[in-house]
Amino acid sequence: MDIYEQVFENNRKWVAEKNADDPGFFEKLAREQHPKFLFIGCSDSRVPATSIMGVEPGEVFVHRNVANLVVNTDVNSHAVLHYAVDYLEVDHLVVCGHYGCGGINAALEPKDRGILNGWLREVRDVYRLHKEELDAIEDEEARRRKLVELNVEEQCINLIKTAVVQRHYLKRNKLPRVHGWVYDLKTGLLKDLKIPFEETMEKVREVYPLNPDD
Ligand code: CO
Numbered sequence: 001m002d003i004y005e006q007v008f009e010n011n012r013k014w015v016a017e018k019n020a021d022d023p024g025f026f027e028k029l030a031r032e033q034h035p036k037f038l039f040i041g042c043s044d045s046r047v048p049a050t051s052i053m054g055v056e057p058g059e060v061f062v063h064r065n066v067a068n069l070v071v072n073t074d075v076n077s078h079a080v081l082h083y084a085v086d087y088l089e090v091d092h093l094v095v096c097g098h099y100g101c102g103g104i105n106a107a108l109e110p111k112d113r114g115i116l117n118g119w120l121r122e123v124r125d126v127y128r129l130h131k132e133e134l135d136a137i138e139d140e141e142a143r144r145r146k147l148v149e150l151n152v153e154e155q156c157i158n159l160i161k162t163a164v165v166q167r168h169y170l171k172r173n174k175l176p177r178v179h180g181w182v183y184d185l186k187t188g189l190l191k192d193l194k195i196p197f198e199e200t201m202e203k204v205r206e207v208y209p210l211n212p213d214d
Pocket of ligand 1: 100
C-alpha cells in the first residue's frame with residue numbers, strides 16, 4: 001500500500017479504536033469545542049501540537065507557520081487569535097518554537113530567500129534587537145538555539161501587544177496567560193521559558209496601552 005492509501009487505512013483504524021474506547025467520542029466532539037489552549041507553533045512536520053502535548057482532539061486550538069511568528073499585519077494569525085480569545089475564551093496562549101528550526105537558521109544566513117524574505121525579516125528583526133547578546137555567543141549552534149528562544153519571547157510580546165489579549169486580561173482576571181515554550185527535536189521534551197507574563201504585560205501597556213473601554 002502506498003503512503004497515500006495508507007492514510008485512509010490509518011484513519012479507519014483510528015476511528016474504530018476511538019469508538020471502541022468511547023462510543024460517543026465523535027458525536028460529543030462534533031457538538032462543540034472547549035479547548036483551554038491556543039498553540040502557535042512552527043509548520044515543521046516534527047512539531048505536532050497534540051502529540052507533543054499529549055492531548056486529544058478538542059483540547060488545543062492550533063495555528064502554525066514558518067518559525068512560529070505573530071506578525072501584526074498577518075490577518076491569518078490574528079483571525080485565529082481573535083477566535084481563540086474572544087469566542088473560545090482559551091486560558092493559555094502558547095508560542096512554541098523548536099531547536100533546529102529551518103526558518104530561524106535561514107534568517108541567520110545572509111542570503112536572498114525570495115518570497116520568504118519578508119517573512120524571515122521578522123526573525124532578522126529579533127536578531128537585530130538582541131544582536132549584542134547573540135554575537136557574544138561563539139558557538140554557532142548555541143547562538144541558533146538562543147535565537148529560537150528569543151524569537152519565542154518576542155512573539156509572546158507581539159501577542160501581548162494586541163488589543164484582544166489586553167482587553168481579556170483586564171476583564172477576565174488576568175486571563176488568558178501567555179507562555180513561551182521551546183520543543184527539542186532531539187529529545188522530544190518541551191521547555192517552558194517561563195516568561196515573566198504579568199511584568200511584560202505591564203511594560204507593554206506603558207507603550208501600547210489598548211484599554212478595554214476605548
Ligand atoms: Co521551524
